[in-house]
């Protein structure tokens with residue numbers, strides 16, 4: 656395991672991240688997630704923070720593995736899973752975002768008739784993951800060049816899956832790259848699928864359903880199945896960072 660101190664640690668202290676995350680209008684974000692399966696958190700990161708994270712990509716010591724997507728049929732492009740300890744800013748965001756999303760996830764599970772309830776603190780949920788043999792960190796940094804794309808998928812890495820995840824766009828559309836839209840599809844029982852293209856600027860985050868969410872019907876709630884991906888990058892370079900709250904087997 657990488658035990659080097661994070662290169663971000665002193666500059667982005669956790670109390671600051673926590674206050675910044677808490678300052679979003681979470682009842683409105685919850686309304687978006689309930690209604691559409693995704694919500695945008697504008698300007699979660701400043702441009703300098705985005706650039707600092709993108710620049711980590713070639714620094715091997717931050718990562719536990721490197722995936723060339725074409726080799727696995729995942730699309731075209733590449734990504735790296737971070738090592739523990741996560742860079743301070745990312746670890747701080749993962750901790751700060753979790754309790755807000757856990758409230759929403761617990762309501763979703765109740766409506767879907769799923770028994771599992773998530774604890775208030777991320778550390779307690781991670782402990783549950785680790786006890787279930789899911790010990791490897793899942794936050795990841797992705798890099799796309801022209802022609803790259805990310806096929807529709809679900810980030811499931813074992814039995815335990817926290818139902819909402821976050822992706823942050825680190826590059827500026829139109830300036831750093833063109834194409835490369837974040838897309839979300841929703842497969843509804845006995846109906847045709849619905850698609851959302853999420854308009855993000857540099858530093859914006861999207862919170863979205865990992866695999867299932869409840870939708871209100873005439874006879875209570877039913878469960879829909881979601882996938883996310885990225886359309887083809889037409890020019891330039893695009894980086895994103897993904898924050899997944901469960902760890903991997």
Ligand SMILES: O=C(O)CCC(=O)C(=O)O
Pocket residue numbers: 797805810821822837883884885895896897898
């Ligand atoms: O590059 C993106 O916008 C999507 C990344 C992704 O699949 C993820 O964060 O799980």
Ligand SMILES: [Fe+2]
Pocket residue numbers: 808809810883897
């Ligand atoms: Fe993903």
